[in-house]
Amino acid sequence: MSAARIRAAFADAGVTGRLHAVDLADPTRQVAVGADEPVVLASVFKLPLLVALYRSGIDLTRRVTLDPGDRSTGPTGIGGLLDPVTMSLRDLAFLAITVSDNAAADALVDVVGLDEVNRVLRDLGLKKTSIVHRARDFMRSLAEDAAPAELPAALTDPVVLSRLRALDPARTNRSTAREMTTLLAHVFAEETHEPIRRAMGLQVWPHRLASGFPFDDVRVAGKTGTLPTVRNEVGVVSYPDGGRYAVAVFTRSASTAFTLPAADAVIGTAARLAVEHLR
Amino acid sequence: MSKSNIARTTICEPLSSLLVDLLRHLRYFLVVAEELHFGRAAVRLHMSQPPLSQSIQRLERELGVRLFDRDARRVALTDAGRQLLPEARDVLAGEDRLRGLAERFRRGEAGALRAGVPPDLGGRAVAALLPAFRRRSPVELKLREIGTAEQLRALADRTLDVGVLRLPFDVSWLSLGEVLTSPLGVLLRPDHPLAAAPDVRLADLNGLGLVLFPRAAAPALHDEVLTTCARHGYTPAEVHQAGTAEFALGLVLAGGAVALHDGVSPPADVVWRPLRGTSLLWRTAPAWPRGRRTPAVTAFADAVAEVLVAQGMRPAEGTLPRYPRPAAEYLS
Numbered sequence: 001m002s003a004a005r006i007r008a009a010f011a012d013a014g015v016t017g018r019l020h021a022v023d024l025a026d027p028t029r030q031v032a033v034g035a036d037e038p039v040v041l042a043s044v045f046k047l048p049l050l051v052a053l054y055r056s057g058i059d060l061t062r063r064v065t066l067d068p069g070d071r072s073t074g075p076t077g078i079g080g081l082l083d084p085v086t087m088s089l090r091d092l093a094f095l096a097i098t099v100s101d102n103a104a105a106d107a108l109v110d111v112v113g114l115d116e117v118n119r120v121l122r123d124l125g126l127k128k129t130s131i132v133h134r135a136r137d138f139m140r141s142l143a144e145d146a147a148p149a150e151l152p153a154a155l156t157d158p159v160v161l162s163r164l165r166a167l168d169p170a171r172t173n174r175s176t177a178r179e180m181t182t183l184l185a186h187v188f189a190e191e192t193h194e195p196i197r198r199a200m201g202l203q204v205w206p207h208r209l210a211s212g213f214p215f216d217d218v219r220v221a222g223k224t225g226t227l228p229t230v231r232n233e234v235g236v237v238s239y240p241d242g243g244r245y246a247v248a249v250f251t252r253s254a255s256t257a258f259t260l261p262a263a264d265a266v267i268g269t270a271a272r273l274a275v276e277h278l279r
Numbered sequence: 280m281s282k283s284n285i286a287r288t289t290i291c292e293p294l295s296s297l298l299v300d301l302l303r304h305l306r307y308f309l310v311v312a313e314e315l316h317f318g319r320a321a322v323r324l325h326m327s328q329p330p331l332s333q334s335i336q337r338l339e340r341e342l343g344v345r346l347f348d349r350d351a352r353r354v355a356l357t358d359a360g361r362q363l364l365p366e367a368r369d370v371l372a373g374e375d376r377l378r379g380l381a382e383r384f385r386r387g388e389a390g391a392l393r394a395g396v397p398p399d400l401g402g403r404a405v406a407a408l409l410p411a412f413r414r415r416s417p418v419e420l421k422l423r424e425i426g427t428a429e430q431l432r433a434l435a436d437r438t439l440d441v442g443v444l445r446l447p448f449d450v451s452w453l454s455l456g457e458v459l460t461s462p463l464g465v466l467l468r469p470d471h472p473l474a475a476a477p478d479v480r481l482a483d484l485n486g487l488g489l490v491l492f493p494r495a496a497a498p499a500l501h502d503e504v505l506t507t508c509a510r511h512g513y514t515p516a517e518v519h520q521a522g523t524a525e526f527a528l529g530l531v532l533a534g535g536a537v538a539l540h541d542g543v544s545p546p547a548d549v550v551w552r553p554l555r556g557t558s559l560l561w562r563t564a565p566a567w568p569r570g571r572r573t574p575a576v577t578a579f580a581d582a583v584a585e586v587l588v589a590q591g592m593r594p595a596e597g598t599l600p601r602y603p604r605p606a607a608e609y610l611s
Contacts, residue, residue, distance in 0.1 A: 014447070015499075158450045159595075162454070168451075254446075255499045255503055
């Protein structure tokens with residue numbers, strides 16, 4: 001029943017959605033909507049990246065300098081700054097989650113290595129999750145695949161979008177909703193991952209998962225992901241009675257518009273329908 | 280036959296390979312019956328004589344009767360062999376028909392193509408679509424008139440092979456044919472002051488209601504139309520959801536509302552005026568699940584393009600972008 005309502009909510013918002021929700025106190029209690037379909041992670045890849053970083057044993061107080069000439073760019077954080085920045089690895093990790101900083105995340109990939117991230121995913125039993133490139137690599141592929149059409153206009157053309165590697169789960173960073181809740185359960189059970197939980201709790205965006213829980217006593221700790229037509233968020237919803245629910249929502253919108261409040265909000269709506277069912 | 284062979288035949292061999300073997304043995308039986316000579320039959324079958332003899336013996340064991348009398352001088356059909364021969368021919372002819380039909384399905388030349396078209400495509404377009412498809416493909420075309428959202432559901436659960444859909448929709452799992460566009464205008468009551476001008480700006484419509492298709496039929500398009508109206512200064516006083524062209528017309532005639540229309544044979548009782556300076560248009564494309572393109576799907580997509588272009592729709596080139604945002608804003 002809740003699955004049907006969740007599907008209807010996705011359709012009403014003009015998106016195709018995949019969702020998996022699980023009660024962290026009793027993992028047999030779940031809600032699944034297309035939960036095993038492959039999905040594009042977009043910036044959600046920064047979550048498995050941080051798990052690998054915190055398991056690596058690397059000294060996270062080590063400071064690195066990111067130069068504007070060779071660091072990745074992005075709309076937020078260091079990615080949007082103009083001058084060189086020197087920062088510890090753990091502060092880069094904080095920015096990679098709280099403001100989805102591309103420069104910070106890619107610098108961490110260069111420290112940890114993609115092979116190590118994937119090895120950790122295998123260790124955790126996540127067989128359908130794979131991190132094949134950094135943020136800058138899939139941003140570059142957008143321009144390459146759109147050619148001869150030019151960005152950004154090409155990103156409003158559905159025919160161009162259908163040929164972008166960055167939007168094809170088979171050819172970019174990928175997972176499933178179910179594997180992402182498995183990862184969330186690990187992050188929220190592992191003592192050494194407290195910094196990741198803290199950063200997720202301080203993530204700045206309220207328009208997706210958190211919008212479904214407009215209750216000041218309910219906390220949402222999440223990580224978003226966004227690409228043309230792709231809007232994702234995975235996170236844990238915590239109630240004051242101790243109830244904690246891992247939810248992963250991955251959507252593809254019909255419209256190519258960047259500003260699509262209904263498509264953002266349905267991530268929260270669908271998550272709340274799922275959590276209500278589990279409570 | 281060795282012991283292990285018997286075991287394989289009776290216990291392990293799957294049914295399908297038994298059937299194929301029976302067909303092979305029957306084919307050999309036919310050739311030997313025609314030649315009445317194992318040597319010549321083996322030459323025709325490009326094989327040596329011993330396996331051919333074994334095959335016939337195996338068939339005789341399988342059927343439990345002798346098919347041939349063989350002695351040193353000659354080979355002759357037994358009574359049973361004579362009577363079973365035409366049956367064997369029928370079985371093999373049946374196999375040929377089965378494989379031939381399967382091949383035609385595989386090449387998309389047989390069966391039916393289940394296609395969806397939007398309810399507002401218009402009777403003329405539907406009438407033109409059938410012959411345009413028939414010229415391109417021998418398969419039967421089964422048309423259903425259904426909205427974009429329902430077509431997407433039907434394509435997903437494979438009850439539809441191809442659809443004609445209004446963009447936008449999630450294309451991540453679909454392949455698209457040519458995207459064609461038709462700029463939109465509005466239907467006005469003939470006595471409305473705006474009907475006096477050759478065209479209308481969206482902002483001029485303030486104070487009027489808007490008649491639109493039911494939101495559930497295509498939520499994303501519904502929202503996109505209203506967003507575009509708002510972007511050009513028109514927030515409808517009320518949005519009426521009309522499921523049929525007749526009802527939409529009625530609401531316009533009743534006064535106080537306009538309906539969107541592509542201007543192709545508009546109803547006689549109202550006037551159609553183009554919209555000036557907006558990107559309000561229908562974008563229409565044939566679509567099918569990725570990897571499921573057949574010759575019949577291609578024929579349908581081509582027929583749709585021909586019919587819609589004849590109706591005045593144009594390729595989407597140049598109608599995009601709408602309001603593109605820098606790629607750098609993504610990925611948060």
